[in-house]
Amino acid sequence: MGYSLQTLWHEKARYSAGVGAVAFSAVLMALQFGLLLGLFTITSIPLDHTDPRIVWIGSKGVEAIDLGQPIPISYLGRVGEHSGVLPPEPYIANFANFQKPDGGTDLCFLLGHFGNAGIPDMLTSEQRTALTEPFAIVMDESDMKRMGMTAVNQTAKINGKEVRLVGSVKGLKSLAAPWVICSHYTASELMGALLPPDHTKYLLAKCDTPERAADLAAHLKAEYSDMAVYTSGEFSTSTRTYWLLRTKAGIAIGYAALLGLLVGGAVTVQTLYAATIASAKEYATLFALGIPRWRVYVTVLFQAFWIGIFGIALAYPVVQLLAAGARAAGTQVILRWEIMTGTALITMGMSVFAGLFALRSVRGIEPISLLR
Incomplete structure (x- = not known):
C-alpha cells in the first residue's frame, strides 16, 4: 500500500x-x-409548504397532487371523531385556463384552501386575509411575468371569470403550470360545472402530531379502499416519483x-x-x-x-x-x-x-x- x-x-x-x-x-x-x-x-411544493401534520384524502389511486379526481364532500363523515384530529377541510387542486391581461392564454393550477390546513407557509397574515375576498388570488413572483401580471391589484381571467392579484410570494415556483393560491370558494366558482356539486378534490385533516397523522392515515387506508389516503410526506414522495417516471x-x-x-x-x-x-x-x-x-x-x-x-x-x-x-x-x-x-x-x-x-x-x- x-x-x-x-x-x-x-x-x-x-x-x-x-x-x-x-x-x-x-x-x-x-x-x-x-x-x-x-x-x-418543485412538483410537490404545495405539499412541502403546508403543515406536515396533515392527512390528505383523495380519489382512489391518485399518485400526484395534480391528478386528483372529484370526491364527495360527504367523505368528511368517514374521518369521524378522533382525538387530536381537527374536522377535515375541503381543498381544490385543479388545472385551469388563465387569460392574461394583455391577451393570450396559459395553464395555471388552482390551489383552493378552505381554512388554514392547506395554506402554504410563505403567505403573510395580510395575504391570508386578502384571500378571503371573492376571486382574490396570489401567485409566485417568478411566474407573474409569464402570466402577464405586472403589479398587485391587476386583474386577469381564469376560466372566463375575472380574478384580482392581491399579492405575490417567493418559493412557490412551478415546473409546468404556475400555482395560483385562492380560497376554496373562489376555486369552486372558477371551476363551475367542471366540478360536480357537493364535490371537492381533497379533504385535509390536520392532526396535533405527525405520529397522530400517520396513525390516522393507516386507519383510513385499512378502512376504506375506494379513496387514497396519505400523510403530507407520503404524498410529497408519491408526487415526485410519479413526475419522475412519467416525464x-x-x-x-x-x-x-x-x-x-x-x-x-x-x-x-x-x-x-x-x-x-x-x-x-x-x-x-x-x-x-x-x-x-x-x-x-x-x-x-x-x-x-x-x-x-x-x-x-x-x-x-x-x-x-x-x-x-x-x-x-x-x-x-x-x-x-x-x-x-x-x-x-x-x-x-x-x-x-x-x-x-x-x-x-x-x-x-x-x-x-x-x-x-
Whole structure:
C-alpha cells in the first residue's frame, strides 16, 4: 500500500489523467442526480409548504397532487371523531385556463384552501386575509411575468371569470403550470360545472402530531379502499416519483450520468494500463528476484484504489462549488448524503474495475523480457 502511494506520487504526471477522469465522473453523477432531485421538488411544493401534520384524502389511486379526481364532500363523515384530529377541510387542486391581461392564454393550477390546513407557509397574515375576498388570488413572483401580471391589484381571467392579484410570494415556483393560491370558494366558482356539486378534490385533516397523522392515515387506508389516503410526506414522495417516471427525465439524466461514468472509466482504465506497461521492466525485475506475482497484483489494485480516493477528494469541493453557483442562478441542486455516498461508491467501484482490467497487462510480463 505504501509502495503504491509512493509510485503515484513519483509518477503523478502519469496518473493525473486517471485522477481527473475519476473526478469528472463523480462530479457529473453527483450534479446530475442533485439537479434531478431539485427539479422534482418543485412538483410537490404545495405539499412541502403546508403543515406536515396533515392527512390528505383523495380519489382512489391518485399518485400526484395534480391528478386528483372529484370526491364527495360527504367523505368528511368517514374521518369521524378522533382525538387530536381537527374536522377535515375541503381543498381544490385543479388545472385551469388563465387569460392574461394583455391577451393570450396559459395553464395555471388552482390551489383552493378552505381554512388554514392547506395554506402554504410563505403567505403573510395580510395575504391570508386578502384571500378571503371573492376571486382574490396570489401567485409566485417568478411566474407573474409569464402570466402577464405586472403589479398587485391587476386583474386577469381564469376560466372566463375575472380574478384580482392581491399579492405575490417567493418559493412557490412551478415546473409546468404556475400555482395560483385562492380560497376554496373562489376555486369552486372558477371551476363551475367542471366540478360536480357537493364535490371537492381533497379533504385535509390536520392532526396535533405527525405520529397522530400517520396513525390516522393507516386507519383510513385499512378502512376504506375506494379513496387514497396519505400523510403530507407520503404524498410529497408519491408526487415526485410519479413526475419522475412519467416525464422520463430521470432516465435521461441517468443516461447522461452513465455516459460520464463510462468516459471516466475508459480514461482511468487506459491510464492504469499505460502506466502498467510503462513499468513492465520494473515488474519483470521483481518477478526475476522472486517477488510473488500476487504482490504486484495487489500493488496495481492499490494504485487504482488511491486514484479513486484522490479523484473523489478532488470532486467533492468542485461539486459543492458548482452547486452553489447553480443555486445562485436560481436552479435548485439537492446534494443529499445518499447522493454523495452513492456517487463515491460507484466511482470507487469504477476505479477498482479499472485496476482489475489493468492486471491483464501484468499477467503477460515475464522475467525473460529483460533479455530482449
